[in-house]
Amino acid sequence: xxxxxxxxxxxxxxxxxQIFKSNIExxxxxxxxxxxxxxxxxxxxxxxxxxMFIGLQQYFSSNGSPYKLCFGPKSFLVVSDPVxxxxxxxxxxxxxxxxxxxxxxxxxxxxxxxxxxxxxxxVRRKQIVxxxxxxxxxxxxxxxxxxxxxxxxxxEEAAEANKEVDMEEKFCSVxxxxxxxxxxxxxxxxxxxxxxxxxxxxxxxxxxxHRSMTPAPYWDIPLANQVVPRLRxxxxxxxxxxxxxxxxxxxxxxxxQVEDIEELEARNYGSVKDPSLLRFLVDMxxxxxxxxxxxxxxxxxxxxxxxxxxxxxxxGLFELTRNPDMMSRARAEIDDVVGxxxxxxxxxxxxxxxxxxxxxxxxxxxxxxxxxxxxxxxDVLPRGREGNVEGARVKRGMDMFLSVYNIHRSPDFWExxxxxxxxxxxxxxxxxxxxGWAGFDPKKWEGRLYPTETAADFAxxxxxxxxxxxxxxxxxYLESCVTLAMVLRRFEFDFPERLGKGxxxxxxxxxxxxxxxxxxxxxxxxxxxxxxxxxxxxxGVSLVVVEQGGGIEVKG
Ligand code: HEM
Numbered sequence: 001x002x003x004x005x006x007x008x009x010x011x012x013x014x015x016x017x018q019i020f021k022s023n024i025e026x027x028x029x030x031x032x033x034x035x036x037x038x039x040x041x042x043x044x045x046x047x048x049x050x051x052m053f054i055g056l057q058q059y060f061s062s063n064g065s066p067y068k069l070c071f072g073p074k075s076f077l078v079v080s081d082p083v084x085x086x087x088x089x090x091x092x093x094x095x096x097x098x099x100x101x102x103x104x105x106x107x108x109x110x111x112x113x114x115x116x117x118x119x120x121x122x123v124r125r126k127q128i129v130x131x132x133x134x135x136x137x138x139x140x141x142x143x144x145x146x147x148x149x150x151x152x153x154x155x156e157e158a159a160e161a162n163k164e165v166d167m168e169e170k171f172c173s174v175x176x177x178x179x180x181x182x183x184x185x186x187x188x189x190x191x192x193x194x195x196x197x198x199x200x201x202x203x204x205x206x207x208x209x210h211r212s213m214t215p216a217p218y219w220d221i222p223l224a225n226q227v228v229p230r231l232r233x234x235x236x237x238x239x240x241x242x243x244x245x246x247x248x249x250x251x252x253x254x255x256x257q258v259e260d261i262e263e264l265e266a267r268n269y270g271s272v273k274d275p276s277l278l279r280f281l282v283d284m285x286x287x288x289x290x291x292x293x294x295x296x297x298x299x300x301x302x303x304x305x306x307x308x309x310x311x312x313x314x315x316g317l318f319e320l321t322r323n324p325d326m327m328s329r330a331r332a333e334i335d336d337v338v339g340x341x342x343x344x345x346x347x348x349x350x351x352x353x354x355x356x357x358x359x360x361x362x363x364x365x366x367x368x369x370x371x372x373x374x375x376x377x378x379d380v381l382p383r384g385r386e387g388n389v390e391g392a393r394v395k396r397g398m399d400m401f402l403s404v405y406n407i408h409r410s411p412d413f414w415e416x417x418x419x420x421x422x423x424x425x426x427x428x429x430x431x432x433x434x435x436g437w438a439g440f441d442p443k444k445w446e447g448r449l450y451p452t453e454t455a456a457d458f459a460x461x462x463x464x465x466x467x468x469x470x471x472x473x474x475x476x477y478l479e480s481c482v483t484l485a486m487v488l489r490r491f492e493f494d495f496p497e498r499l500g501k502g503x504x505x506x507x508x509x510x511x512x513x514x515x516x517x518x519x520x521x522x523x524x525x526x527x528x529x530x531x532x533x534x535x536x537x538x539x540g541v542s543l544v545v546v547e548q549g550g551g552i553e554v555k556g
Contacts, residue, residue: 035393051371081407082459083384090466099374112300144482145342150191166530171313185276200237209522231550315365356422362462367524369405386433
């Protein structure tokens, strides 16, 4: 409904959209409006070109938080302040649900934990969280190591053949293999092979992303699923995945073992043949557990836990390569703590600098960059940062984008926010101009795996916050540390060609459209052109991975 305009000029509405615009103004008011929020006026180019969160950042610098944004018939409130984020995610969580996100994801994830309505969510969350217990995570660290072995082999081949590698693709594959094995004991083997099941996973992910960027639910149009080729393909792929999941669920149910949570938590995972989360859920919840419920839970984990971690690894390698001093520090620590061994949980805790690197990557490239909510009961937002509107009203039914990207990249909440500076999490940061915000206090995350949202009083939200916070946070964090440690120990990377000064090169911000890597919004922040790199074996370092034991069966 919006017509493209030259960069920097206000967006224009087409004739048909003009009607919608006046409808919006009747419902929400024009500026200054019923809800008191400024209305963003900008160019469509700012939110098109696949980097919507960058456009939202430009509007944030001129409008503060919250501001209102109209897309044709749709209107969103964009929130970019830690005090308001804390209000929505933690203090008034019961007033919000997942809104359009749930509508978009329902055909794929069903009533899985991410899109689940609050009532379903309460029951599901209680059943799933105990699955991520300490003994299991400990064992998973070993599994991450095993799943990285094929990646090391494939990088070795590329190094020997002097072949350029797309590291984004490689990290996607290893993350998929890890999630398949840990969540439902399935070998995708995607680092080494391609199969219809693997392409079905990618197709489902692509469709989920496409839907989240599409203003109208075209998949709900009568007969569209039978007629539109892209939907027919998607439904076919979803069936392939559903069949695999059903078979695995039946298998797990047929071999159900124990039901006592304490017994499950005390398991000696070294001797367990199938340590997957599915096994835990079936053992815990009984053989009569609903297959559809299990299917939704598993599909949600598969999608939530795969691309997110792959993106962290991709941007981590990108930033470390751009910052050779940081790369040297990370490598020195890996050499010192892990060497040729497969990393353990204790190693991950000891590699503090590597953990700071992962934290910094999650700050600069939050996955997802926007959280989506819909207001269920009228609400009023606190002001937060000086200059924001006082007492912004949120009407019931209003859709909200909570821009984690804006909060993570704002100089109001972080010193030099565009600089890759892992050590920032060891320093205090305060800003009296943000009313009711406690700032960042490094003491508040001492002894923890990563800097939590409470250490930054909601100015750091890599895994969200409040009761709908990510259940896989520690899993993903450990997976990122193990993978980076194993790869950086053995290989050296460089960008294929250094572009000269004055042109857009690797040193520029990847949001630039001509950047050789580039940024693109999906559910996560992807590269626009892949992370193509030259890879070399690290001189004087063995490629052999010394095992820790652990009894995990990894095929292929
Ligand atoms: C929720 C980020 C890995 C499972 C979330 C949320 C974020 C997030 C921001 C909150 C969404 C919201 O409030 O709307 C990440 C990142 C990851 C990651 C950055 C990797 C670096 C994982 C993994 C799993 C997982 C590995 C599972 C194995 C989930 C689930 C939820 C969730 C089930 C929904 C929780 C609920 O609503 O109760 N994740 N996640 N995530 N994540 Fe993750």
